[in-house]
Amino acid sequence: MTTALEMKKLSLAFGGLKAVTDFSMALPPRGLYGLIGPNGAGKTTVFNLLTGVYVPDVGSVELVGQRIDGKKPSQIARAGMARTFQNIRLFGELSVIDNVRTAAGVRTKSGWARTLLRTPLFVAEERALDERCHELLEIMGITHRQEEQAKSLPYGDQRRLEIARALATEPKVLLLDEPVAGMNTQEKKEMRGLIQKLREQFGVAILLIEHDMGLVMDICEQITVIDHGVTIAVGSPKDIQSDAAVIEAYLGVPDERDTPQPKGSA
Amino acid sequence: MKGLQERVAALRPALAPAVGKSLLPFAVAVLLAFVMDKIIGPGVGATWSKILLDVGIAILLAGSLNVINGYAGQFSIGHAGFMLVGGYAAAWLTFYGSVHWFGTKEPVGGFLGNGQLLFLAGCMLAGVIASVFGLVVGLPTLRLRGDYLAIVTLGFGEIVRVLGQITARQPKNVAAIKERTMWDLANNLGGAEGFSQVPGYTTLFFVYLFAFVLLVLVYRLKYSSQGRALLAVRENEIAAEAMGVDTTRVKVVAFVFGAFFAGIGGSLYAHQVGALDPKELGFMKSIDLVIIVVIGGMGSITGVVLGAAILVILPEVFRQFADYRMIAYALALILVMILRPQGIMGVKELWETSLWRRLVAKVKR
């Protein structure tokens, strides 16, 4: 079975700062993998490498067997990889549905000529686009707000909108950057179910970055842990939870001062 | 879930009605332009006719700039450069062409007669030449950040002005012109004195023909995937790129489109004023257009039409305060940016505002 997304020995350095070193991963079709690590570990940098925002110094990225490293982000999106952003990058002034429509546009073929002349192909594509976008909003549960400006949405809905938008590009691989950041327990529970369903409904492989360990351990099939750009552990949730290197990275090495001293010995 | 292309076949409209819908607005545009020229123009008298003419040209120019600055959110302040380039191209064709092919410098023929057809050809040439310049300027510079683009487009406007001022003198003698070929005369654009004696072919019909056609195109663009791609670039370029929009390409196409219609606007302007002075179509003219777009609402078609109307008519009404006109503009610009930066309409159209919706609801009852 070909992998949906394969990263081989990706490395990127900014001057002297080694942001990502020797990163490899093979994401199977419809897989749900997690990427975790302390803050500043380089997780979003990996996403940026995958989506073409940065060009890796060394290594390769293959999407369904095709090399995509070095390509422009728009080409990579067209090839079938979509993402959400850690800091939410919606098209704020545009309406909710227009945000989704914009992304869906990558699958249309009508150029300016057909657009300005409103040819039958253009009309058909716009109708199809509309239909699909409405369905996407329904699945993500934000139909009721579709004409509102994206920036006026509550935070949780904004994250859902970002996912709907990414799905509109008909991706084979979906990269979710902290999809439940800032959500309350109820919202997180809903998202958990939603993310898992996405794989079946859209036939998409998912790689997610998250800090919410509950979510990650619960839904991810495999987890990669990185710290300072270096992979320190790879395995199933159970393996990761008991891995010493991971614990050290997150909590640090136990220090004398951490353990309570018996009274009267200082 | 079914993909987009999988659904397309089932949703194709019938051919005949689709063609009808495609062409109808253009037919209506021609008709309305005709009405403007033959009924409304004579109806309102000479002074207001001229004002309507100016408004129409402003709508064409600002509407085309709106695609670059409003939809795509780029900062082009050299639009007048395209006007100048287009104006020169058209004037070269009509002035020298008139002498070569009609034997006279005066306007020739009636409605859609030889003269007007030559003028139409001149307008088309103006658009094409201007869009070539748009491509040349846009391609390398649209990769740059907003404020840099501003400087480059400003520089472009200035360079065109300088180039215009160093062209050769314009021979005005019919015999002298006939001795030389059209190609040969391509550099004789008047130099620092400008190009004068341009035949006065601009009428309300042509102005509103192009203006209405532009409005149709700009409307269609806005409510389409290509148009949304532009708006996405304006909103968040990085996200747009991540969603498959080739931002540089999209910006360049918008730029070329805008340049095309600015060129036509330049031609209309030249054949109305009767002359083309490079100093008149410099930075100040570009800024005039930017002001219309900004105050009307960047990205709003109705906003730009409103802005064009206001900013052409108001100075006429307050003619005696001419000194203070620019100062009022300047203050208006500053205040709008501080208090209502989205302009009168923002990116919305008139029919998208809550005011309109309430009015419509009332009327329906």
Next chain:
Amino acid sequence: MSGSDLLQTTINFLAVGGLYALIALGYTLVYGILRFINFAHSDIVSWGAWIALTVASAAGWLASGRAGMAPAFALPCVLLVTMAVCAAMGVTIERLAYRPLRKAPRLNVLITAIGVSLFLQNVGLLNKVFGNRPSTISALLQNDVLATVGGVQLRLFDLLTIVLTLVLVVVLERIVYGTRMGRAMRAVSFDERVASLMGVNVNVVVSVTFALGSALAAAGGILFALRNDLRMTADASWVLLGLKAFVAAVVGGIGNVRGAAAGALLIAFVEVFVHRYVNAAFPDKPWVGQLQDIYVFGILILVLLFKPSGLLGKAVREKV
């Protein structure tokens, strides 16, 4: 080109470079702090020249109307007073028109700057203010030939420009790199939010930046007017001057003080030397003389295409 010709052109080039540097510094300082191009800067330059005229005629120094007839202390006085007035102007403009937009998208501030520029230009045109006819302040400087060495004339004006520019640039450098305020300015230009968290009063820093930039602009304006006659505030020559100085700032690396000086020298070099050579090479084509502006913009385009951060600038990455 003969040796003395070369030297003469060099002196010319240094004077022009100095002029551009004074104005370019204002652009680069403001851009470094606020990340926006102050379109109205060239109008501070022109107002500087006109305010100098106003001050000088109020003091009766232009009464005779003949070049160089004012007393020797007239020019320094006018210079200082005008620089102070323009500094105040800069601070006021920032406070009224730019500060409300501190958090707004950069495009909006740019448009506001254009508004301010138009405002200054047209208010300056009013008869009550400076009027719309050219004037002159040549009375303030007796442009003597100080020395003539083998056909090369060193004029007082050129020497003055070079010296004044050097002095002001050195002073600025000392301020930016040697004082607490300078450190605060540099902190704000790196990261405004963090600087304010560290106790820097961003508003004060911005005001000081505008004051410094505007004072330098005033000096530039006065020197320009001494060289070229004083044209009305809306005249294209001021816009062009500002534009070229801005190009100099960008070419050198916008936000970078040394870059502005380097860029100014480069632009002046191209303008003076290339112009001279090209003119000499094509004596039969008079229009070649008008191409100066194009050379300058040509350089801008080249730099923006190949090294957008400028010759001495550093690329800034946006966090995705």
